[in-house]
Amino acid sequence: MTAAGRWRSIPHLVQDAAGRFGDAEAVVDGRLRLTFTELADRVRRTAGAFAAQGVGPGDRVALWAPNSAEWIVAAFGLLTAGGVLVPVNTRFLQAEAHDIVVRSGAKALLVQNGFLDREFTGPPGLPVIDLREDGFLASGPPLWREAGPDDLADIVFTSGTTGRPKGVMTTHGQTLRLYAQWCDLAGLRQGDRYLMVNPFFHIFGYKAGLVASLIRGATALPLAVFDVDRVLELVERERVTVLPGPPTLYHSLLAADRARDLSSLRVAVTGAADIPVELVRRITTELPFTHLMTGYGLTEAGTVTASRPGDPYEAVATTVGRPCEGFEVRLADDREVLVRGYAVMRGYLDDPEATAEAVDADGWLRTGDLGELDDEGRLRIVGRKKDMFVVGGFNAYPAEIEGFLLNHPAVAQVAVVGVPDARMGQVGKAFVVRRGEVTESDLIAWAGEHMAGFKVPRHVEFRTGLPLTATGKVLKDRLR
Known part of the structure; x- marks a missing residue:
C-alpha cells in the first residue's frame, strides 16, 4: 500500500495523525x-x-481569512462534516x-474581522461567522462523517485566461496521493517545524503546507502576514526547519540581519519561471538550507514537476524539474x-465549456504556459501564453486588471504587461490612453x-x- 493509500479522506488523515503523533x-x-x-x-x-448549522455532505462553505490556527480547525472541521471547502x-x-x-x-x-484593519462582509442573506469572535469553532458535539477518495474535497478558485476566477474541483484522493509524494520530494520529516508563509487560500499553503504536515507529523506554524523580522524571530525561537516561499522570501532573508540564529533551517521550496542561478547558490551557501526544491504547479493539477536532490544549481535555477510520478508532460506545437x-x-x-476547453478528450490539460524540455526531461517555463x-x-492576469482600470x-x-x-519578480505596468486628466x-x-x-x-x-493588429488587438510584444 502506498503512503497515501492508508487514508480514505483528508478527515481520515487528521484522525490518523492524532493516533500516530499524539x-x-x-x-x-x-x-x-x-x-x-x-x-x-x-x-x-x-x-x-x-452539522448543527445544517452543513451536510457536499455542502460548500467559503473561508475568507488569513493563515491561523482557526483557519486550520475550520477547514478540517468543515471537511470532517462532509462539506466542501472554498478558500477565498x-x-x-x-x-x-x-x-x-x-x-x-x-x-x-x-x-x-480585523485582519489588515478590514471588516469582511458577506453577500446579502448569507450567514457570516467570525472565526475568533463568534465562539463557533469547536462548539458542537464531536462528529466525524466518513468521506471517500473520490468525494469532492475543495473548490479552489483561480483566474482563467480571461481573468475571471474559475472554481477548480479536486477530490480527497487526488490531494492525498500527490502531497504524500510532495513530502518525499521536499524531504519533509516527522518532527519538522514548518513555518507557513504561503497563504492557506492557495494550494501551496493549504496542500503543500497543512496536508503535507499532517502526512509527515510536522508542526505547522502559520504566519498571517509576511514580515521578515517576524520570520527571523520565529525561525530562531521555534527552531524552524522548513521554510517554503516565493523567491522574494529568500531575497529578504539574504538581506536581513545576520545576527539571528537561523541554523535550524534545512528545507527550502520555491518555484518561478526563472530563478537566478546566483540566488540558488546563495540560498544553499549563505543560508543554512541543505535542500532546495523548485517545482511547477497550478491549481488545476497541483504540483506537476519538481527538482530532485543532487540536481545541479543550473538545473534547479533554470528549470522546474521533472514530472512527478503519475504525471505526463509534453509540449504542443506552439510550445x-x-x-x-x-x-x-x-x-x-x-x-463545462471552460472545462472542455482546458482538458481535451484524452485528458491533457492545457496550462497556458509556454515551455521547453531539456534532454533529461526537465521542464523550463519560458512564458505565459495568455500574458499572465x-x-x-x-x-496576476492583465485582462482582469485592464477591466478594473477601464x-x-x-x-x-x-493594456497591462508584466x-x-x-x-x-514581476509587477504590472499599465499603458494608458487618457480621456481626461489623471496622473x-x-x-x-x-x-x-x-x-x-x-x-x-x-x-x-x-x-x-496603443499599437494594434488589423483586427484591433493590442500588440503587447511591442509594449514590452
Whole structure:
C-alpha cells in the first residue's frame, strides 16, 4: 500500500495523525499550541458545529481569512462534516470575494474581522461567522462523517485566461496521493517545524503546507502576514526547519540581519519561471538550507514537476524539474505545456465549456504556459501564453486588471504587461490612453482602492494610442 493509500479522506488523515503523533505539537500560533490529539478533537467538535448549522455532505462553505490556527480547525472541521471547502483570497476586496462566494453556492462564509484593519462582509442573506469572535469553532458535539477518495474535497478558485476566477474541483484522493509524494520530494520529516508563509487560500499553503504536515507529523506554524523580522524571530525561537516561499522570501532573508540564529533551517521550496542561478547558490551557501526544491504547479493539477536532490544549481535555477510520478508532460506545437495525470482537476465548477476547453478528450490539460524540455526531461517555463505574470508569488492576469482600470473615468484604453522587478519578480505596468486628466500617482492610488494589492500596476505610461493588429488587438510584444 502506498503512503497515501492508508487514508480514505483528508478527515481520515487528521484522525490518523492524532493516533500516530499524539502529544507532539501539530500547530503553533502565537501562544496557542495544539498537539495532534488536541487538533483532531477540535476538528471533530467543529464538524459538529457545522452539522448543527445544517452543513451536510457536499455542502460548500467559503473561508475568507488569513493563515491561523482557526483557519486550520475550520477547514478540517468543515471537511470532517462532509462539506466542501472554498478558500477565498484575503487580498480580494469585497466585490471580488462576493463574486466567488456567490458562484460557489456557499451555505456560509467564515471570516476573521480585523485582519489588515478590514471588516469582511458577506453577500446579502448569507450567514457570516467570525472565526475568533463568534465562539463557533469547536462548539458542537464531536462528529466525524466518513468521506471517500473520490468525494469532492475543495473548490479552489483561480483566474482563467480571461481573468475571471474559475472554481477548480479536486477530490480527497487526488490531494492525498500527490502531497504524500510532495513530502518525499521536499524531504519533509516527522518532527519538522514548518513555518507557513504561503497563504492557506492557495494550494501551496493549504496542500503543500497543512496536508503535507499532517502526512509527515510536522508542526505547522502559520504566519498571517509576511514580515521578515517576524520570520527571523520565529525561525530562531521555534527552531524552524522548513521554510517554503516565493523567491522574494529568500531575497529578504539574504538581506536581513545576520545576527539571528537561523541554523535550524534545512528545507527550502520555491518555484518561478526563472530563478537566478546566483540566488540558488546563495540560498544553499549563505543560508543554512541543505535542500532546495523548485517545482511547477497550478491549481488545476497541483504540483506537476519538481527538482530532485543532487540536481545541479543550473538545473534547479533554470528549470522546474521533472514530472512527478503519475504525471505526463509534453509540449504542443506552439510550445504550450500540456499535462496529464491522476491529479488533474475534475473540472471547473458549473462551467463545462471552460472545462472542455482546458482538458481535451484524452485528458491533457492545457496550462497556458509556454515551455521547453531539456534532454533529461526537465521542464523550463519560458512564458505565459495568455500574458499572465507573477507578482511575489501571486498570479496576476492583465485582462482582469485592464477591466478594473477601464472603470476609471479618465481611462479610454489600457493594456497591462508584466515587467521585471528586483524584489517581486514581476509587477504590472499599465499603458494608458487618457480621456481626461489623471496622473500616474492618482491612477495607482485609485487602483489600490479597487483591486487586490498584487494586481495594482506599479508603473503607468501614458500614450496617445496603443499599437494594434488589423483586427484591433493590442500588440503587447511591442509594449514590452
